[in-house]
Amino acid sequence: MDYLPLARVNTVAYCPRRFYLEYILGELYANHHVIEGQYLHERAYTEPDELSGLWVWSDRLGLVGVVDRLEWRKGEALVVEYKVGRASEEAYLSDAVQLAAQALCLLESRGIEAKRGFVYYHKSHVRREVAFTEALFAAVEKAVARMRTLLGSSRPPGVEVPPAKCGGCSVREACQPELWRKGVAGWV
Ligand code: SF4
Numbered sequence: 001m002d003y004l005p006l007a008r009v010n011t012v013a014y015c016p017r018r019f020y021l022e023y024i025l026g027e028l029y030a031n032h033h034v035i036e037g038q039y040l041h042e043r044a045y046t047e048p049d050e051l052s053g054l055w056v057w058s059d060r061l062g063l064v065g066v067v068d069r070l071e072w073r074k075g076e077a078l079v080v081e082y083k084v085g086r087a088s089e090e091a092y093l094s095d096a097v098q099l100a101a102q103a104l105c106l107l108e109s110r111g112i113e114a115k116r117g118f119v120y121y122h123k124s125h126v127r128r129e130v131a132f133t134e135a136l137f138a139a140v141e142k143a144v145a146r147m148r149t150l151l152g153s154s155r156p157p158g159v160e161v162p163p164a165k166c167g168g169c170s171v172r173e174a175c176q177p178e179l180w181r182k183g184v185a186g187w188v
Pocket of ligand 1: 015017018019021159160161165166169170171172175176177
């Protein structure tokens with residue numbers, strides 16, 4: 001089984017069409033969200049009792065990737081993911097699913113169990129707690145299954161997300177979601 005990048009769990013959970021365009025067709029453009037994200041991950045700092053950039057993987061799921069930061073608080077392991085954007089009241093679902101995928105990989109590859117974690121939103125300078133529930137782990141399994149289905153598909157999926165998700169999308173030009181929503185014949 002081929003190993004997939006753990007971070008792509010976020011992409012497919014956000015928008016399956018984006019996953020197909022970016023990962024399978026290679027339509028990866030560096031808009032300001034992408035560049036800011038790379039810079040933020042490079043600048044992530046750690047305290048002495050923390051780890052950053054820890055490689056983790058799951059042979060069962062076929063995922064490999066990096067935990068941005070692993071913190072220890074009173075003996076409890078916490079995974080932390082950095083995001084460029086602004087926070088909402090709760091972590092965005094795609095971010096929470098990515099974090100839960102990191103927790104599954106951390107347990108399988110390093111034997112470290114994390115029951116919760118945080119997504120840090122750089123523009124708001126806040127972090128949102130994510131509890132790793134069975135429902136969230138099920139969402140990880142579903143996202144990975146969708147990735148593998150899409151890898152076997154010869155065409156990208158249609159637009160499945162509301163327009164609000166498309167505003168800052170780095171593959172919007174290739175996607176042309178408005179054409180799709182207008183039902184333009186033959187548009188991929
Ligand atoms: S523009 Fe919208 S529908 Fe198209 S890939 Fe991006 S998020 Fe998905």
